[in-house]
């Protein structure tokens with residue numbers, strides 16, 4: 001009966017979440033089941049002690065004879081020895097299984113994270129990623145192990161203790177159980193009470209992590225703008241809101257435990273009152289009564305504690321819920337089942353009436369038509385914010401078009417496998433991410449079969465030869481996290497070297513030299529010129545001097561193509577390009 005009530009409290013919610021975890025338990029089910037089975041005797045210990053109290057009281061204390069009760073102390077020692085060993089084994093097994101499950105979940109989530117499209121990262125903070133993809137799994141799994149273990153021992157012990165209650169006196173047992181139902185009732189409301197607070201707590205918790213990330217990545221800006229105090233204050237504010245939420249949580253749930261405690265005390269009082277009546281009327285023996293009370297106290301104590309622990313239970317269940325929200329959320333940009341591989345030479349790239357908006361209700365690109373033949377260079381120019389980067393980002397499918405289509409060799413890129421598509425495109429951004437490690441690692445990336453000779457060619461083409469020759473460790477020099485030990489031009493050339501090694505037929509250059517001073521720009525430009533040879537190129541450049549030689553220049557303004565032609569043609573036109581060019585010449 002006790003179990004039934006308990007189930008009812010969380011049934012839908014708990015079952016639905018634990019069910020989702022089952023596939024993750026499956027690989028380890030043998031150990032998991034064993035871990036569960038050995039907690040059963042652990043839970044029944046309490047009942048045994050309570051049960052033994054009856055013969056002990058009735059024979060040793062009331063009849064004042066020893067008889068069979070001589071074995072009781074020995075029995076207790078033997079049983080608790082067994083119990084302790086099993087307890088150890090179950091802790092060990094539970095932790096083993098729990099950690100394995102947590103690892104598998106994290107691997108799954110990491111895979112999800114890798115496969116999310118750009119728009120996911122647009123709207124998710126770094127703090128949220130760390131909090132939800134890593135922290136939540138720990139909360140969920142740690143809670144899960146201890147909860148399952150606790151739940152099973154409690155259920156077993158409750159069932160056994162309830163048996164002892166009925167064995168001693170069914171009338172008293174009915175009273176005790178009715179009170180227990182009343183005492184458990186408030187727990188059914190907890191989830192509802194804490195749900196919105198929990199949501200806010202996750203948000204604030206993520207913000208805390210984001211503060212740390214920003215303090216790390218933004219330390220130069222923070223130092224130069226004297227932002228220490230400002231950021232410290234922001235951090236304090238966030239912490240304060242986490243604190244307030246924590247307090248609110250306690251306000252809403254803290255009343256549970258005292259309330260249950262109170263109801264349970266009423267139950268004990270009722271039992272003692274009615275019990276005395278039953279004893280005096282001779283319906284039960286003193287031994288039965290003492291055994292009953294002992295069992296009842298043992299049954300109620302964990303109940304009272306549960307009022308407090310239930311918060312943790314709910315917390316970890318909510319973490320499970322959040323984890324599976326991520327597990328269940330499929331990335332939007334994926335391979336179609338019938339996706340094809342891009343094979344053979346690139347013949348042409350075509351944007352056909354492409355419109356696109358980051359948000360559904362606001363189009364950024366409108367009716368873009370653009371054709372690039374193999375080996376050609378197309379330059380996108382125009383004022384900042386016009387949509388040049390957006391046009392380029394659609395080709396490797398960082399985002400998918402809202403309407404229209406982009407085709408390579410006449411095949412819609414949405415019908416091409418993502419891996420194959422991206423294999424064919426090398427992108428050099430204005431700010432390229434470098435991994436912590438060596439220069440070599442950053443150029444080679446995941447390739448394991450790059451010969452020293454090939455690497456040297458790449459280094460030469462990317463104009464890195466001189467720089468690397470100066471380094472004591474050469475290619476194996478460490479570059480620091482995000483390449484902090486390098487200059488902007490050096491970082492850029494490493495990114496270009498990557499693109500060389502990738503040897504993709506299509507190259508996108510998005511303001512690759514805009515962040516550089518004139519001198520390093522010249523070197524990087526040389527590397528870029530090498531990279532552009534014999535490839536199909538989309539180049540976005542701020543400085544028009546770098547796009548003069550493009551086969552076609554396209555002027556983008558407010559998401560539309562306003563001019564198209566060669567440098568000379570556009571100058572003759574005396575339109576947007578000509579005026580841009582003139583302002584820059586000045």
Ligand SMILES: Nc1ncnc2c1ncn2[C@@H]1O[C@H](COP(=O)(O)OP(=O)(O)O)[C@@H](O)[C@H]1O
Nearest residue numbers: 122358359364383384385386387388389390391
């Ligand atoms: N990830 C994004 N989410 C929402 N809006 C964006 C995003 N990136 C760019 N935009 C908006 O799209 C427009 C075009 O931006 P972009 O393509 O970067 O211009 P350009 O490269 O020509 O400077 C801008 O108004 C910009 O605010």
Ligand SMILES: [Mg+2]
Nearest residue numbers: 388389390511
């Ligand atoms: Mg841009």
